[in-house]
Amino acid sequence: MCDVCGCGEHNHESENLFKVSDETGRKNVEIKKNLLSKNDQVAMHNKEHWDRDGVLVINLISSPGSGKTTLLERTIEALKDEFKIGVLEGDIETERDAERVRAKGAAAVQLTTGGACHLEAPLVHKGYHALTKQMGGAPDILFIENVGNLVCPSSFYLGEDVRVVLISVPEGADKPAKYPKAFKTSQVFIITKTDLLPYFDFDVKKVKEEALSLNPKLKVFTVSSKTGEGIDQWIDFLREKVKEKKGALQEK
Numbered sequence: 001m002c003d004v005c006g007c008g009e010h011n012h013e014s015e016n017l018f019k020v021s022d023e024t025g026r027k028n029v030e031i032k033k034n035l036l037s038k039n040d041q042v043a044m045h046n047k048e049h050w051d052r053d054g055v056l057v058i059n060l061i062s063s064p065g066s067g068k069t070t071l072l073e074r075t076i077e078a079l080k081d082e083f084k085i086g087v088l089e090g091d092i093e094t095e096r097d098a099e100r101v102r103a104k105g106a107a108a109v110q111l112t113t114g115g116a117c118h119l120e121a122p123l124v125h126k127g128y129h130a131l132t133k134q135m136g137g138a139p140d141i142l143f144i145e146n147v148g149n150l151v152c153p154s155s156f157y158l159g160e161d162v163r164v165v166l167i168s169v170p171e172g173a174d175k176p177a178k179y180p181k182a183f184k185t186s187q188v189f190i191i192t193k194t195d196l197l198p199y200f201d202f203d204v205k206k207v208k209e210e211a212l213s214l215n216p217k218l219k220v221f222t223v224s225s226k227t228g229e230g231i232d233q234w235i236d237f238l239r240e241k242v243k244e245k246k247g248a249l250q251e252k
């Protein structure tokens with residue numbers, strides 16, 4: 001069991017959650033709150049690093065297999081000559097996703113959680129320092145690919161500027177209402193694998209409406225990393241965000 005959220009494995013800094021409890025369960029709640037605020041403290045520290053260095057930070061969250069790494073591969077291909085790109089790859093096991101994005105020309109550090117179903121700010125902090133060492137400085141854009149899971153990553157702020165939630169066409173159109181926190185805490189929603197729309201009952205308009213009813217501020221993109229449809233709009237959005245971030249740095 002994941003010690004923080006009850007759905008993964010150990011290897012968190014949160015062992016106390018199950019060690020201290022009373023019959024009402026009240027103490028469990030108190031301890032969990034403390035642990036989350038510890039995550040938030042480190043997340044704010046991460047944000048200080050990134051604001052000081054003018055790094056745009058994008059946290060990608062979705063179910064396993066929604067197309068996060070494939071979208072990153074496309075994104076790196078499109079932007080690698082313009083920006084220094086660093087990637088922190090979150091997975092339970094293996095170096096596979098880091099190898100995939102390195103092959104496209106980005107610097108990458110694999111963060112393996114050993115069982116936990118989401119990334120937490122302290123591991124990201126460690127990973128970021130390893131990444132800057134590898135790159136010899138800060139990136140312009142840091143992508144954090146969270147562990148494939150549409151539930152728990154929504155509860156852990158990592159210090160990012162933009163949280164992006166992805167749903168792929170084969171997953172089904174009912175997901176925003178079933179996993180509302182991912183949509184309520186994100187700034188961007190990407191519908192992926194649109195090349196598969198002819199084969200699935202997936203009503204794009206309805207899904208967008210449902211997502212926007214949960215969070216009217218969401219910016220929505222529809223993309224296919226296979227055909228390239230919609231990728232340009234996503235890339236333009238990232239260019240705009242980098243400009244904003246660098247602009248904020250100059251104003252300081």
Ligand SMILES: Nc1nc2c(ncn2[C@@H]2O[C@H](COP(=O)(O)OP(=O)(O)OP(=O)(O)O)[C@@H](O)[C@H]2O)c(=O)[nH]1
Pocket residue numbers: 062063064065066067068069070071097147148149192193194195196223224225226227
């Ligand atoms: N048809 C189609 N397949 C896609 C698209 N994007 C990704 N895929 C396929 O979907 C599968 C999963 O893609 P990944 O990019 O590895 O998904 P992920 O979200 O990174 O998966 P995890 O890291 O395991 O959570 C792969 O077989 C991809 O080739 C797309 O736009 N269209």
Ligand SMILES: [Mg+2]
Pocket residue numbers: 068069070097145
């Ligand atoms: Mg991946």
